[in-house]
Amino acid sequence: MKIITRTICxxxxxxxxxxxxxxxxxxxxxxxxxxxxxxxxxxxAAGAAYQASAGWFTSAQSxxxxxxxxxxxxxGLIVPSSKKSSTISNNELSLLNIKGASSAKVPTxxxxxxxxxxxxxxxxxxxxxxxxxxxxxxxxxxxFVQVTMGLPFESEFTVRALPEMTVDDVNFSTYGAGIxxxxxxxxxFNEPEDLQVSALITYxxxxxxxxxxxxxxxxxxxxxxxxxxxxxxxxxxxxxxxYENFEIFGALGATNSNFAYAMDGSGPFLGNINTALETLxxxxxxxKGDIGFNLYFNKFKVSTMVTAGNFFNMNLGLxxxx
Numbered sequence: 001m002k003i004i005t006r007t008i009c010x011x012x013x014x015x016x017x018x019x020x021x022x023x024x025x026x027x028x029x030x031x032x033x034x035x036x037x038x039x040x041x042x043x044x045a046a047g048a049a050y051q052a053s054a055g056w057f058t059s060a061q062s063x064x065x066x067x068x069x070x071x072x073x074x075x076g077l078i079v080p081s082s083k084k085s086s087t088i089s090n091n092e093l094s095l096l097n098i099k100g101a102s103s104a105k106v107p108t109x110x111x112x113x114x115x116x117x118x119x120x121x122x123x124x125x126x127x128x129x130x131x132x133x134x135x136x137x138x139x140x141x142x143x144f145v146q147v148t149m150g151l152p153f154e155s156e157f158t159v160r161a162l163p164e165m166t167v168d169d170v171n172f173s174t175y176g177a178g179i180x181x182x183x184x185x186x187x188x189f190n191e192p193e194d195l196q197v198s199a200l201i202t203y204x205x206x207x208x209x210x211x212x213x214x215x216x217x218x219x220x221x222x223x224x225x226x227x228x229x230x231x232x233x234x235x236x237x238x239x240x241x242x243y244e245n246f247e248i249f250g251a252l253g254a255t256n257s258n259f260a261y262a263m264d265g266s267g268p269f270l271g272n273i274n275t276a277l278e279t280l281x282x283x284x285x286x287x288k289g290d291i292g293f294n295l296y297f298n299k300f301k302v303s304t305m306v307t308a309g310n311f312f313n314m315n316l317g318l319x320x321x322x
Contacts, residue, residue, distance in 0.1 A: 025122045026220060026269055028095035034276050035092060036106075036118075037226055037261060040132045043083040044109035044208065045228050047311050049257040049286060051075050051142045052174055052204040053234045055315040056158060058294055058303040059249055060196035060240040062182045063150030068322040073160075075142035078312040084111040084134065096120040099128060109170070109210050109226075112136040125218035132212050132226075135168050144174055146317075154182035158202075169211040178202030178234070196240050204232040214265070221267030232257040236290075245297070251290040258283050286310060 055073045063069060089103035098104045099117040107114050111134035119128040144162040151157055162174040180200040184190045208228045215223040236253030261277040263270065292305030292315070300320045307313040 025095060026272065029120060029122055029217060029220060030269065030273050030276050032093045032096040032118075032120075033223075033263075033273055034280070036088070036096075036132070037263070037277065038280055039086045039088060039106070040108055040134075041210065041226050041228055041261060042108075043086075044134075044210070045230060045257075045259045046284065046286065047077050047079065047083070047110070047140065048172070048206055048208055048228070048230060049232050049255050049284070050288065050307060050309065050311045050313045051077050051140070052176065052206050052230070052232050053202070053253070053255050053288065054290070054307045054313045055144075055146070055303075055305060055317055056160075056178050056202050056234065056236075057148075057156070057180050057198070057200055057238060057251075058240075058292065058301075058305065058317065058319070059242075059247060060182060060184070060198035060238045061192060061242070062154040062156050062180065062198070063148060063321075065150050065152045067150040069148040069319050070322065071146040071148070071317050071319045073144050073146060073315055073317045075144070076314045077140040077142065078314070079110045079138050079140060080311070083311070084108055095122070104131075106131040107134040107136075109134045110137070110140075122217060123219055127216060127218055129215040129217075130213065132210075132215075135170055137167075141167065142172070142174070154185045156180045160204075171209040171211075172207065174204060174206040176202055176204035176206075176232075180238070193242055196242075198238045200234070200236050200238060202234040202236075204230075204234070206230045206232070217267070219268070221263075221265055221270045221273060223263050223265040223270075223273070225264035227262045227264060229260045229262075230257055238290075245295060247294040247296065249290075249292055249294070253288055253290070255286045255288065256283055257286070 085105045096118045099119045104116045114131050116131040146160040148158040158178045160176050164173040182198045184196045210226045233256045236251050238251040240249035262274050288309035290307050294301050294303045303317040305315040
């Protein structure tokens with residue numbers, strides 16, 4: 001009887017030890033994937049915030065009440081080389097290692113192809129996978145359609161939309177709404193040719209999906225996509241001055257964005273990975289400046305704008321008044 005009891009105790013101890021080891025391995029690899037995903041997606045998420053904040057308004061002058069302006073915009077985000085890669089070392093990882101090196105430069109979502117691999121062992125199963133690769137583009141396009149309606153009290157309400165669009169293996173979409181109020185009306189000089197001053201607030205909802213070659217981690221998960229959902233608030237002061245058919249404008253603003261990350265794929269611990277990714281969703285404050293000009297024609301105008309901050313974004317718009 002004592003022999004049977006000792007045997008059962010030994011088996012229970014063995015099983016318990018293996019379960020603890022397995023859980024430790026899973027926790028470690030989830031933490032490493034969290035770090036890798038953050039380094040990969042964060043620059044692109046910040047860039048998407050700049051694109052979502054551009055082109056909302058091109059003049060401090062407001063439309064007449066119940067008049068409409070329909071606009072088609074083309075955005076182009078200029079990606080600096082510093083945002084195309086990040087450096088990761090083995091000291092930052094718990095279970096994974098960079099194959100054949102102690103540290104390496106790996107692509108972000110903006111980056112290019114790579115021959116860097118990660119390797120590790122989970123519950124005695126060796127695996128390796130290639131570092132995630134980016135879109136390898138220096139200019140990221142982002143078109144959208146926008147409709148503005150004039151309101152009483154020299155205000156405007158604007159909505160914009162970009163249904164899902166695909167560039168290489170990246171899908172993105174944007175929706176938003178904003179309101180502008182003209183403050184020049186409260187001052188003595190408020191003719192159309194006078195300097196106009198307005199303030200605006202906008203909200204944008206955008207989603208970016210990055211597909212990549214499957215990352216297979218035995219008995220943990222198979223991962224093939226990072227989904228970034230963003231909520232962006234823009235607060236901005238805008239000034240403009242019109243000279244007959246030419247108008248120049250400039251703005252200073254701040255964006256407050258919050259991002260939520262999720263992985264797509266399969267496997268018993270995919271939920272654990274996505275639960276851990278929720279910790280990356282922190283508010284991010286960025287400041288930016290805009291400068292541009294408008295050319296007015298009979299029933300339409302053409303606008304161009306440059307947004308500067310952590311990124312540079314160019315915007316070209318065609319606006320039809322109804």
